[in-house]
Amino acid sequence: MTAVAKTRRFRMAAIGTACAAALLAGGAGATGAAAADQPAAPASHTATPPHKAxxxxxxxxxxxxxxxxxxxxxxxxxxxxxxxxxxxxxxxxxxxxxxxxxxxxxxxxxxxxxxxxxxxxxxxxxxxxxxxxxxxxxxx
Incomplete structure (x- = not known):
C-alpha cells in the first residue's frame, strides 16, 4: 500500500469516528451544520389524535x-x-x-x-x- 493510500484511509477513519461521535452527542459540530443544509425528512403519516373533549x-x-x-x-x-x-x-x-x-x-x-x-x-x-x-x- 502506498503512503498516500494509507494517509487517505487514516483520514477517512478519523472523519468517520468524528461524525459518529458528533451524532451520538446530539448532532453538534460540523455534522449538525451539514444536516441543516439537507432537506427535512418527510413527516410520518401517523393519525392525528382526536380533539380532546x-x-x-x-x-x-x-x-x-x-x-x-x-x-x-x-x-x-x-x-x-x-x-x-x-x-x-x-x-x-x-x-x-x-x-x-x-x-x-x-x-x-x-x-x-x-x-x-x-x-x-x-x-x-x-x-x-x-x-x-x-x-x-x-x-x-
Whole structure:
C-alpha cells in the first residue's frame, strides 16, 4: 500500500469516528451544520389524535332547601350529539354517580338534580374520562 493510500484511509477513519461521535452527542459540530443544509425528512403519516373533549357546568342555584331540584347546564365540546353525560357527587372522599343523566344536543346539555340530603354538595358532569369542573350547592 502506498503512503498516500494509507494517509487517505487514516483520514477517512478519523472523519468517520468524528461524525459518529458528533451524532451520538446530539448532532453538534460540523455534522449538525451539514444536516441543516439537507432537506427535512418527510413527516410520518401517523393519525392525528382526536380533539380532546371538554365539559363545562353551571348551576342555576347555589343554595336550596332539601329535596329541591337544581338545574345543571353547560357545554360539551368535542362530543357528538347523543353522547350520554352523567352527574357525580363528591361524598366520603370519592365521586359517586347519581341517577341524573342527560345527552349532548348541539354541544350543549341540561339536566335536573334533586338534592335530598342537607349539606354541601360538590357536583360535576362526566363523560368517560372527561369531567367538568366542580360546582357547589348548599342544601339546608
Amino acid at each position: 371538554r365539559i363545562t357546568v353551571t348551576s342555576n342555584k347555589h343554595s336550596v332547601k332539601a329535596k329541591e331540584t337544581v338545574r345543571l347546564t353547560g357545554s360539551a365540546t368535542g362530543l357528538k350529539d347523543g353522547e350520554k353525560l352523567t352527574v357525580q357527587h363528591y361524598k366520603n372522599g370519592k365521586w359517586t354517580t347519581l341517577h341524573s343523566s342527560t345527552t349532548v344536543r348541539k354541544h350543549l346539555y341540561s339536566t335536573d338534580v334533586k338534592l335530598n340530603e342537607k349539606g354541601t354538595w360538590k357536583l360535576r358532569v362526566v363523560h368517560g374520562g372527561t369531567h367538568s369542573a366542580t360546582t357547589t350547592v348548599k342544601v339546608s
